[in-house]
Amino acid sequence: MTQSKREIERKYEPPSGGVAGLPDLTGVGPVASVTTAGPEELDAVYHDTEDLRLAGASATLRRRTGGPDSGWHLKLPLGGDTREEVWAPLSDEVPESLRELALSRTRGAELRPVVRIRSTRTVRQLRDAEGRVLAELSLDEVRADAAASGGGRAEWGELEVELAEGVHAGLLDAVEKKLRKRGIVRADSPSKLVRALRETGAEAGAERCPEVVAGSPGAYVLAYVREQAGRLVSLDPAVRGDLPDAVHRMRVTCRRLRGCLRSYRSVLDRRVTDPVRAELRWLAGELGVARDQEVLGERIGAALARLPDELVLGPVAARLRVWEVSHGGEVRSRTREALATSRYLRLLDALDALVRQPPLRAGAARKPARTMARAVLKEYGRLAGRMELALAQPAGRSRETALHEARKAAKKLRYAAEVARPALGKPVARLGERAKAVQLLLGEHQDAVVAQDTLRELAVAAHGAGESAFTWGLLHGLERAGAEARHRELPEVWRAAADPALRAPLGH
Template sequence: MTQSKRETERKYEPSSSGADGLPDLTGVGPVTSVTAAGPEVLDAVYHDTADLRLAGTSATLRRRTGGSDAGWHLKLPLAGDSREEVWAALSDDVPEALRELVLSRTRGAELRPVVRIRSVRSVRHLRDTEGRVLAVLSLDEVRADSLLAGGGRAEWSELEVELADGAHAGLLDTVERKLRKKGITRSDSPSKLVRALRDTGASREAGHSRQAPGEVVPGSPGAYVLAYLREQAGILVTLDPAVRRGQPDGVHKMRVTCRRLRSCLRSYRSVLDRRITDPLRAELRWLAGELGVERDQEVLRDRIGGAVVELPDDLVLGPVAARLRVWGVSHGDESRTRTREALASARYLRLLDALDELVRQPPLRAGAAGKTARVMAKAVLKEYDRLTGRMGHALEQPPEQSRDAALHQARKAAKKVRYAAEVARPALGKPVARLGKRAKAVQKVLGGHQDAVVAQDTLRELAVAAHSAGETAFTWGLLHGQERAAARARREELPSVWRAASDPALRAALRH
């Protein structure tokens, strides 16, 4: 069993050691009183792979005794000063649940003790007028011992300010201004582990096994493409724990990341050799497909369930909610299992390794060192021309299934324009940003149309099942009609949105 919480904190270099190093923060912002707690004696053994893969992605895994939360702690980076902390009960070995959550980072490599950190902690609680704890101020006297070959020992003092649950994040800024006036500055190490590895020399020893990244010319097309790929590959790894734990929108975000990676590799074939990237695109398509089963189920469940809730009670006839719930559970369990099996597979880990290898040793082509504006604009315009062709074809189709299929293909092309523009935006600026924004608008309309088309198919299945069970299918038919109307409305909206996206001035701006 695991528990999770959001941790928001900042670390500082104290002006002096010992309990006297804790500054008095009474009267700072909403802090009206400060109370003492502790001291605490903490003993933590940090685990990582031999080449420090967790530390390399700003994650930490430790087994700690002492304090009020003894146990295993996995900390995963979030935005700004925050991290997610996942707690598991004390055990001799790394809990399987935590081992699974770091799999995208470790790739199955053995987790072993790398550093032991012992701290004596003095604690102060910063309270408001009603006595509620707003933040915890602590001073740690730290001793770190490397457990890797060639590592040594390091000692230091560390001041930490951690927000309490529900406290306003602005309190950290208020406290920091006071600390700066007292000559207390932010630490250059985001965590104890980072400092311990650096000061004991362990990170230098482990770093010998790492490969240097492939060389690219700064400001070149290759540099921009690789920066985008590196960012998206990192996002894929970061999203993995959220998807495994079924967190809201995790599957959707990971699926979109796969699409961004695939699109970049396709659009910028003049930069990277497709003999290497095409097999990688195929694997990304596989992963997106596995995730898509669960994501499509989520979209349908929320869309149909929301539509049922909005209906007047007198139009909901029969056991509609019960049938929808059974449908959701049966399809949801199957799709969830498929996602988990994909993430547990060796194929998935090989894909992550291949992405790492791509950005470390990129298969550069001549276009990687070409004129940046020309190479990147050409790639974007090529996708734009493909979208133009597909939109023209779709708008000419009769109002039958063939048109729905053609509009779906146009939607895919609009995504490719948008993602190609994302890659080029740091290099080409506002002109490509405008084109990407227009392509996104087209994608949104076409996405609404596709969702309505898919929902119609599902509602028909539910109506048939209800009729076969002797239930009235009235409500399902009513919802089906609403989705037909929604699809028609999106088709009627599309021509004006497409006219804005096909403005010749957008193309002309990219060509200059």
């Protein structure tokens, strides 16, 4: 059993004089009163891999006794002051549920104790006029010991301010303003663990990476790869938890990485990146089954809801629901199975190695205006060729296939422009936006084509069960008309993207 919550907190250096040095926070925003609790004795053993992969990803895993929430805690960063905290009951070993949620960061490496942190905590609770807790100020006296024999010891004081669930984050700013007036400033360490590792000597030495010239194509491409690889890792727990839109975002991240590694082969050696691209394609394919199922079910359900009641003949909604359930369980299982494979972990290892030891080519050190503009224009040329072929095709499967290939080319151009935007600015951003417009229109066309195939299958199944197939046929016709409408809009949208003025600043 696990429980999850969002934790929003900030850490500060302790006030001189301890609790007596804290300002009176009554009247700050909705704070009507301040109550005191404690002291509490907390004893936490933090676990990590030998090379501290969790700490390197700003995540923590601890077994803590004392206080109201004794148990195992896994904290995952969500950006800014916010983290996802997952709690599991006390046990001797790391709970399998938390081990799985940390897997994208540990990549299967063994977890072991790295540091023990004991704290004596005094708590002040900020309450509103109805007595509800809005936030807690925790003043800790901290003692840290490295887990390895012969490790060091450190002691320090720390102040934490944590919001209660559902309280607006603006209260943190108001409290901080009051603290600053007393000379209480932010702590220079984001967590107790980071400070404990540093001050006890348990911190691993940083691996030296090849020097990358600031402002070079190599710097821009690696920044993009690092961001997307980090996003892939961060989305893993959300996909495992079947959270809304998580599969879609992970799939898009795979595509962005693939596109970047393809477009910028002049920067990163394809002998290293092509195998990574192949594995990203595999993962996106496994994720795509679940995503396509979700999108298709939502599309057909929305179209059905728009029909007048007199045009809905037979148990249409029930049949659609059976289709969604029968296909949904299967595809979700496939996604979880993919994330449990050693192949997936090897892909994460490869991405980590790519960021730490990038296979830079000569183009990585050239001027970005030349190298990156050339890569973007090359992708534009591929799109132009696909569009010319697609627009020349007669109606039918060959045209649908050609339009689908053009959509993929538009996506590659859009992602290549994303990578180059920090270097080339507004001109490449405008081209990327026009490519996105082409991609979205072709995506609508492709969704309508796929929906037609599924609606035909549903109609055949309904007919075989002795039900009316009228409504399924009607929906099929609407999707077919929609696909034709998108095709008629395409020339105008493409003309806007193909405007030579967009490419002129890039050297066209």
